Amino acid sequence: MPNHNSGTSDGQLRWGILGTGFIAGLQVQDLLDNGFTVQAAGSRSLETSKAFTSRHGIATAHGSYEDLVADPDVDVVYVATPHVFHHANALLALNAGKHVLVEKAFTINVREARDIVDLATEKGLVALEAMWTRFLxxxxxxxxxxxxxxxxxxxxxxxxxxxxxxxxxxxxxxxxxxxxxxxxxxxxxxxxxxxxxxxxxxxxxxxxxxxxxxxxxxxxxxxxxxxxxxxxxxxxxxxxxxxxxxxxxxxxxxxxxxxxxxxxxxxxxxxxxxxxxxxxxxVKGRGMQYQAAELERLVREGATAGNLLPPCESVAxxxxxxxxxxxxxxxxxxxxxx
The missing domain is CATH 3.30.360.10 (Dihydrodipicolinate Reductase; domain 2)
Incomplete structure (x- = not known):
């Protein structure tokens, strides 16, 4: 069985935050406190995005999700919108060539979950469900x-x-x-x-x-x-x-x-x-850094699925x-x- 990861980052992968609500703020704080690079955030309004990036000291604010996923300085997108939007938001990021960490519940239904996993597999990208408990x-x-x-x-x-x-x-x-x-x-x-x-x-x-x-x-x-x-x-x-x-x-x-x-x-x-x-x-902070570290490990090793929560299990x-x-x-x- 794999041991838990350290929950820290070397800071090389650059994160973009899609959605700027409560859960996004919790995730960002754990990322920043553990060496992760949070490069940008995107909201449906630039004003909301700027308020979020200002509050957390993030470099770039985008006024749309499309602009966020198109940002060449973003490698990974954390999808933090309500789960009814996860399907569209994750597909948007994957189609832009970004790895995704998708809040749970992964989607609304199994059909949407399969869509995300199939696209990630096709593109050789990581699609990891943000079931943070798994990685604690x-x-x-x-x-x-x-x-x-x-x-x-x-x-x-x-x-x-x-x-x-x-x-x-x-x-x-x-x-x-x-x-x-x-x-x-x-x-x-x-x-x-x-x-x-x-x-x-x-x-x-x-x-x-x-x-x-x-x-x-x-x-x-x-x-x-x-x-x-x-x-x-x-x-x-x-x-x-x-x-x-x-x-x-x-x-x-x-x-x-x-x-x-x-x-x-x-x-x-x-x-x-x-x-x-x-x-x-x-554990330092809330403990949401461990799921992010798992995603970074998968990217670093050139893998799209790990043992702790493979995409097929999120579908199941x-x-x-x-x-x-x-x-x-x-x-x-x-x-x-x-």
Missing amino acids: PHMAHLRKILADGLLGDVRKVVASHNQDLPKDPAHRLNDPALGGGALLDLGVYPISFAFDVFGAPQRILASAAMAATGVDRQTAAIFEYADGQQALVDCALDTAGNNRAAIIGTAGWVEIDSVWYNPVPFTRYDISGNVVERFDRP IMAAMDEIRRQVGLSYDADRQL
Whole structure:
């Protein structure tokens, strides 16, 4: 199993930031604090872009996404727009010859995900999903525990992501036209975690409760696997929870502290419930630098797919979320755009 990367950069690749919202600011701060070169940012308005670049000390502001991806001083584009726009934005950057780090959820549906991955493959470019949790040190150590067989036969994954988010019906999270709902924003974390441990499920059983706007306000699913393993995943956008996760095996279990998808400690127990390990490694900033370092590693090595989150797995995760949405009756405008 690969070890986690250092989360730092030699600064040679130049990043462009597509979209200047909240998540873009978090990513940029972790990039700047760890030696990455952030060259430019682009927004749909030059005024917004200039405010963002001024706030973060970035050299170039572009007043359109087209200008950003055409910038010859940009090598990599971080797509930080709402996920309903990821497909168009990632294709725009790839067609301009730029590698892309695309926020999760990767797209709205599996068809869009395949489009991005196929184009990146055709052009020999990296298209990496920005599921930052995958690349954090505690997840790297968890994978080593599993690889070393310290939990015995792993039987179950349990992971939750419940938050109390804005109730405004016009908010992006509550708007079906913008891919709102708990599943794509929040559920993608525990679903990706289940994939990390077990891979793609053989069968999915899903249930959801809908908000008045037509998006899912809470969703739960059981993933079933060929050898009887299960993953129990749930999410909600109108109820806060403890947001913990566990991996359970025949020789012991691991409990990851709240909030499990952040760089937090975890405890490993033996089958009798005795603590045998406490992993606690502080991380600089929020920890979003690790996914960027993975992308830079792939570019440096001339690879388009790594072991930690290959593009085919991002596609499979979108397929699983499509199946959950099919079962609970959640559709988006993008599903009808053929």
